[in-house]
Amino acid sequence: MRTRLRHVAQVNPPSPRFDRLADDAEVTFLPMENVWPGARLDLSQVRQRSAVSTGYTRFQSGDVVVPKITPTFEASRSILIPDIPSQVGTGTTELHVVRPGPEVDARYLLYTFHSYDFLKFGAAEMYGVAGQKRVPDDLIRNWVVDLPSLDEQRRIADFLDAEIAQIDRLVQSRTRQSELLGELEIVLIDDAFAGLGAAPVTRLGYLAAVQTGVTVDSGRQIDGDTVTLPYLRVANVQVGYVDLEEVVEITVPRRTAATSLLRDGDVLMTEGGDLDKLGRGTVWRAQIPECLHQNHVFAVRPDLRVLYPDYLAVLTRASAARSYFESTGNKTTNLASTSSSKIRDFRIPLPGIPEQRKLVDDVVSKIEVVRHLDSRLSDQLGLLSERRQGLITAAVTGQIDPTTARGLGSTDGAAA
Incomplete structure (x- = not known):
């Protein structure tokens, strides 16, 4: 079944649970810098209800949160709100909140917002001045989703959870290797200056x-x-x-x-x-x-x-x-x-000019090797990102069958 999202989910709905809380109750607070998919999501900040009762976006456990402003939207940083204290929270106004109805699995909906088609169309429909463009909520309300049965949605979400986890582990590994190469550059520079002796x-x-x-x-x-x-x-x-x-x-x-x-x-x-x-x-x-x-x-x-x-x-x-x-x-x-x-x-x-030039030549030649390796890692990270989005898009649009597609998240070439 294909349907507009507004028929199966609420976009930016009210939060009566929040209104019922006492003024001194603590609620989760989510600034934009803490909105990251996966393990990088940071829900550690809290505020008293009275301090955030106006001027903030409200959400609750089980909601899908979609950043509305550039470049966070294009970076695909939508998240699913897990179980949080009091089950409600507030955050930056630069968020759209989507509350799935009984016909929609929240994880499946989240993956829909990570799909290539949604991100591309959303970026094209942004309004506002450069650097402050935003995705309108009508785009989300009118977004047409492929909506199989609830059981099938859960099966697709389970498949993507497993496959994306493999890709994310590789991304973490490559990112750490890039960080180590950056540290190696500093070591090479320090060693060169340590060799100057009594300059x-x-x-x-x-x-x-x-x-x-x-x-x-x-x-x-x-x-x-x-x-x-x-x-x-x-x-x-x-x-x-x-x-x-x-x-x-x-x-x-x-x-x-x-x-x-x-x-x-x-x-x-x-x-x-x-x-x-x-x-x-x-x-x-x-x-x-x-x-x-x-x-x-x-x-x-x-x-x-x-x-x-x-x-x-x-x-x-x-x-x-x-x-x-x-x-x-x-x-x-x-x-x-x-x-x-x-x-x-x-x-x-301050050694002499010839020694200064020699030190620079030696350091630059070594750093070029490190930079070449880091460039290859960067290429691999780009391929992993493309594979991640391509897999999500194919799964939520019915282009692949999760039953026969196990292992698509494995990336032998990128792992080499």
């Missing part, structure tokens, strides 16, 4: 100038002699490379631009963000002529007679550098920051 240690401020960037102020009036140029943000400065996929422009006085232009060989170091990203260094290769940088990105300009830019960039990834920036960073609840004075005060071992 003198010098304050970075004696070896390089630190240039601050353009302060972005949308409310400031810009007139007179101005220029519009591309500029780099923290998001553009990644570990070991500059991400130029999305570079924005800014209009500033020409005099301001002259003091914030990047030069070939500058080492870009980030001022703020996550604690582990403070001071990360990447060499600017003048990929864009006449490019500015935001004030949250410092341009460290080495004296090339004594300091090789790539040597400094590699050094910022060593454990000693990470410890320095993390211990000296100013920390707030969600962010951390460093400063130009702390960057100048960073102590670095």
Whole structure:
């Protein structure tokens, strides 16, 4: 049987159970960052009913929760609410709640929301501005589902539970291997600097100038002699490379631009963000002529007679550098920051230029091998994701028979 979902399930229904709770009763609270399928689902947060009685989405045990906002929707992060205290909870307003009726198995419904067709169509029907697009609840209400008998739904869900578990175990294994390769990169860098022996240690401020960037102020009036140029943000400065996929422009006085232009060989170091990203260094290769940088990105300009830019960039990834920036960073609840004075005060071992170049060449050649292995793992993770979604889609649309399809979740090629 094919039917619209609104005929067999409620979308964003009321929650009378919640209304019957005492004001001081504790209920499960679900922010968006805790909404993840499988073992990553985090239901540990609780709030008093009185604190979340208005302005939040309500759900109860057995509901299927579908994120409505991009990019969480496209990431297929719908979940089934398990048994929770008081059987009710609240969460972010960026969730649609679907409560299956007696003709629908909740697990089968959840897999329907993970299917390729639903995700593709939902993404196409999103409304709103870029970065804030949402899936309308009417799309879910009117979604046409293949609805076999309840027993068959349960059989399909049991089949997918077993097959997807195999894929998820491989994903966890590959993800852990990728994490270990990242740790190996740090070990290779640390070993290289440990081999410098008794090289003198010098304050970075004696070896390089630190240039601050353009302060972005949308409310400031810009007139007179101005220029519009591309500029780099923290998001553009990644570990070991500059991400130029999305570079924005800014209009500033020409005099301001002259003091914030990047030069070939500058080492870009980030001022703020996550604690582990403070001071990360990447060499600017003048990929864009006449490019500015935001004030949250410092341009460290080495004296090339004594300091090789790539040597400094590699050094910022060593454990000693990470410890320095993390211990000296100013920390707030969600962010951390460093400063130009702390960057100048960073102590670095300083062998001669030839030895600096040799260290970089040796480290880069070893890291390239590690990156190649990590790229293969990334490819495998992509294939596993495709197989997972393809298997779910085939099962909930009747393209495969669970009775004869056992073992489709095994991935011999990906496991090799």
